[in-house]
Amino acid sequence: MLKSSRQENAAPTEDAALGIGIAALQFLAAQPELLERFLALSGLDPHGLRREAQRPAFFAGLLDFMLDHEPTLDAFAAHAELPPERIVAARAVLARAFGTVPR
Numbered sequence: 001m002l003k004s005s006r007q008e009n010a011a012p013t014e015d016a017a018l019g020i021g022i023a024a025l026q027f028l029a030a031q032p033e034l035l036e037r038f039l040a041l042s043g044l045d046p047h048g049l050r051r052e053a054q055r056p057a058f059f060a061g062l063l064d065f066m067l068d069h070e071p072t073l074d075a076f077a078a079h080a081e082l083p084p085e086r087i088v089a090a091r092a093v094l095a096r097a098f099g100t101v102p103r
Contacts, residue, residue: 014097017090021059023080024066024087034072038065060094063087 012020028035039045042061044052052058066073066087077084 012086012090012093014093017093017097018056018059020080020082020087020090021056021062021094024059024062024076025053027076027079028062038062041065056094057098060091060098063091063094067091 028038039049042049042065066076073084073087077087080087
């Protein structure tokens with residue numbers, strides 16, 4: 001299905017932004033080295049990751065991790081078939097919706 005550029009440029013809904021966050025977690029879980037880096041930087045262990053992934057605000061932080069390293073962002077964007085700008089927009093929506101620090 002082709003998306004119009006207008007639809008792509010619109011801010012994602014909270015549900016769509018959460019969907020992007022969940023896709024980022026799935027991508028992360030499939031990349032052992034990347035997952036290890038995320039755990040080290042976040043201070044989480046696998047149990048803590050499972051616990052935090054139940055909180056919607058967690059996904060804003062996960063998207064921050066993706067946005068802070070351009071090769072990671074590019075790899076995730078290609079995997080998810082999303083323009084990087086859509087990931088930035090999803091992070092902003094999650095920050096507003098769940099009270100995290102804006103980027």
